[in-house]
Amino acid sequence: MTDQSLRLPAEWEPQAAVLIAWPHAGTDWAERLAPVETTYVALAAAVTRFQHLIVVVADDALRTHVETLLGEAGVDPARVRLVELPYDDTWLRDSGPITLQGGAAGFQLTDFRFTGWGGKFGADRDDALVAGLAQAGVFGHAVHKRVDWALEGGGIESDGAGTVLTTWRCLVQRHPEQSREEMSAILRDSLHASRVLWLDHGYLEGDDTDAHIDTLARFAPGERIVFQACDDAADRHHDELQRMAAELAALRTVDGRPYRLHPLPWAQPIIDEGRRLAASYANYLIVNGAVLVPAYGDKADDEAARIIGEAHPGRVVVQVPCRPLIWQNGSLHCITMQLPLGLT
Numbered sequence: 001m002t003d004q005s006l007r008l009p010a011e012w013e014p015q016a017a018v019l020i021a022w023p024h025a026g027t028d029w030a031e032r033l034a035p036v037e038t039t040y041v042a043l044a045a046a047v048t049r050f051q052h053l054i055v056v057v058a059d060d061a062l063r064t065h066v067e068t069l070l071g072e073a074g075v076d077p078a079r080v081r082l083v084e085l086p087y088d089d090t091w092l093r094d095s096g097p098i099t100l101q102g103g104a105a106g107f108q109l110t111d112f113r114f115t116g117w118g119g120k121f122g123a124d125r126d127d128a129l130v131a132g133l134a135q136a137g138v139f140g141h142a143v144h145k146r147v148d149w150a151l152e153g154g155g156i157e158s159d160g161a162g163t164v165l166t167t168w169r170c171l172v173q174r175h176p177e178q179s180r181e182e183m184s185a186i187l188r189d190s191l192h193a194s195r196v197l198w199l200d201h202g203y204l205e206g207d208d209t210d211a212h213i214d215t216l217a218r219f220a221p222g223e224r225i226v227f228q229a230c231d232d233a234a235d236r237h238h239d240e241l242q243r244m245a246a247e248l249a250a251l252r253t254v255d256g257r258p259y260r261l262h263p264l265p266w267a268q269p270i271i272d273e274g275r276r277l278a279a280s281y282a283n284y285l286i287v288n289g290a291v292l293v294p295a296y297g298d299k300a301d302d303e304a305a306r307i308i309g310e311a312h313p314g315r316v317v318v319q320v321p322c323r324p325l326i327w328q329n330g331s332l333h334c335i336t337m338q339l340p341l342g343l344t
Contacts, residue, residue: 057083083136098112170212227264
C-alpha cells in the first residue's frame with residue numbers, strides 16, 4: 001500500500017526557491033567559463049523576478065565573484081542565498097534533492113545515489129551534496145532520507161498526483177541486473193507513487209544521461225505532455241522520436257483518457273568541434289508564475305516558447321540563452337532543482 005502522507009509534487013506547484021551550483025575553474029566548465037556564466041547570470045535574473053534562488057559556491061572567492069556578477073546584472077540580492085560547499089559539477093537536477101511533500105515533518109529530502117550518470121564521471125562530492133546542504137540548514141527541519149539506489153532527478157517526471165514517467169534506456173543502464181517490474185516497485189516505494197509509466201523510445205545524440213526524460217517529455221497541468229518532436233525525415237533522430245510520439249499517444253491518464261500532447265519544434269543540428277550537441281526544448285524550467293524556456297539561437301526558438309507557454313497557461317514565458325550549456329550535454333532544466341514552498 002502506497003503511503004499517501006508523502007508525495008512527489010509536480011514542478012508547477014508553488015515553490016520556495018530554485019537551487020543551482022555556480023560553474024568555476026575546478027568544474028568541467030573551465031574551458032568555456034565566461035560564456036556559460038552569461039547563461040547562469042541570465043538564469044539568476046529570470047528566476048529572481050519570480051522567487052528566491054539558492055546558489056551553491058565552492059569557496060569565498062567564488063562567492064564574491066558571483067555577488068559581483070549578479071550585482072552588475074541588477075539581480076535583487078535579497079532574493080539570493082549563497083551557500084559554500086564542495087561539488088564536482090553543476091548538474092543539480094541530478095545531484096540535488098528529490099523532495100517529497102507531506103507527512104509529520106512536512107518534507108522528505110530523498111537522496112538517491114548519484115553515480116555520475118552510471119560512472120561516466122567522478123561524482124563523490126556531488127553524491128554528498130544533499131547531505132551537506134541539509135547539514136548547513138538550507139532545508140530547515142526536513143527529513144533527510146538516503147536511498148542506496150542510483151537515480152537522477154532528470155530521469156523522472158511527476159504529475160503531482162501519483163504518476164511517474166521515466167525511460168527504460170536510462171534506468172536499465174543504471175540497473176542492468178533488475179527487471180522493469182523490480183525498478184517500478186522501487187520507484188513507487190521510494191517516490192510514494194501509485195504508478196510508473198515507461199517510454200522505450202527517445203534519445204538525443206550528444207546526451208550522456210542515457211535519455212533522461214526531462215530532455216524528451218514533460219508533464220504539464222491539465223493532463224498534458226509536452227515533448228520533443230522531430231519533423232525532419234532526414235535527421236537521425238526522426239524515426240526514434242516518431243516512435244516515442246506514438247508511445248506518448250498510447251499512454252492513458254489514471255481515468256483512462258489520452259493525454260493532451262504538445263509536440264515541440266526541432267532545432268537545426270548544432271555541431272561543435274565535430275560533435276553534435278543535444279538541443280532540447282523540452283528541458284525547460286517552471287517557476288512561480290513563469291516558465292523559463294531554453295533558447296539556442298535557432299529559428300525554432302520562438303515557436304518552442306509559444307508552445308510551452310500554451311501548455312502552461314497563465315505563466316509568463318521567459319527565454320534563457322542556453323547554447324553555452326549544451327556544450328556539456330545538458331540544458332536549462334538540468335542545471336536547476338526546484339524546492340517546494342515551505343521547504344526553505
